Amino acid sequence: MDAVSPIELGFSGLVKRFGATRAIDGVDLEIARGSFVALVGASGSGKSTLLKTVNRLIVPDEGAVLFAGEDVRTLPAPALRRRIGYVFQSVGLFPHMTVAENIAIGPRLARQPIGAARVAELLALVELEAGHARRMPDELSGGQRQRVGVARALAGDPRLLLMDEPFGALDPVTRDALGRKVRELHGRLGLTTLMVTHDMTEALLLAERVLVMASGRIVADETPHSLLAGAGGAEAQALVAVPRDQADAIAELEK
């Protein structure tokens, strides 16, 4: 099945309501294996909710999510989550555990513990020194913590990486460096990546496909190139206008 299906992730007829709110209001979407997809849109448009239906942190009211051709409802949650790396908005490292323990927590809970050598390898992947393994999270900078968050997401050797505003709390320089790092790891490890971001610039620079969400629906589905050429409709173009206007304003200052 895997060898013939180029679709890693599929959503069909997906609906999720919270009371009167339709957080997801009919999403049909296919994500190709190996692609890097950004999901952008205003606050409250349903991005995080959509992401969470993949590893079943949220169960939809209607429709299905297919992961490598299998309905996620049919997979035991621990097995499903082991195949998915998840980087949270707030990092969410356990403060009372060392960096090494934080990185190893997923495989440990799945009863497939990893050793110090694998932790060192994961730290190297995200360009942290091996000595950081013994530190506590509060002994790291925000950028280092988020690198640990990425290492933790990769610990179970996932094939799918889900990221929810992974770089939101970082300064622009760290954010840029970590974004490039994740993009490189995505290619090197052969991942399929779905990244939620508020930042259209980040989406345009990192992803090969940009989805725009509004009121629980996907309202645009374009390449960065076509978005910059004016495609995708009003909602998408309003988001593209922000970085474009900033770039124009900076170019003006340079004159």
Ligand SMILES: Nc1ncnc2c1ncn2[C@@H]1O[C@H](COP(=O)(O)OP(=O)(O)OP(=O)(O)O)[C@@H](O)[C@H]1O
């Ligand atoms: N557990 C919940 N209970 C009730 N309403 C919820 C819950 N989770 C999300 N919602 C609502 O569903 C809608 C979509 O929320 P969601 O978090 O998916 O948006 P988002 O696009 O990720 O927003 P943000 O960019 O601010 O993180 C919002 O109206 C939100 O208030």
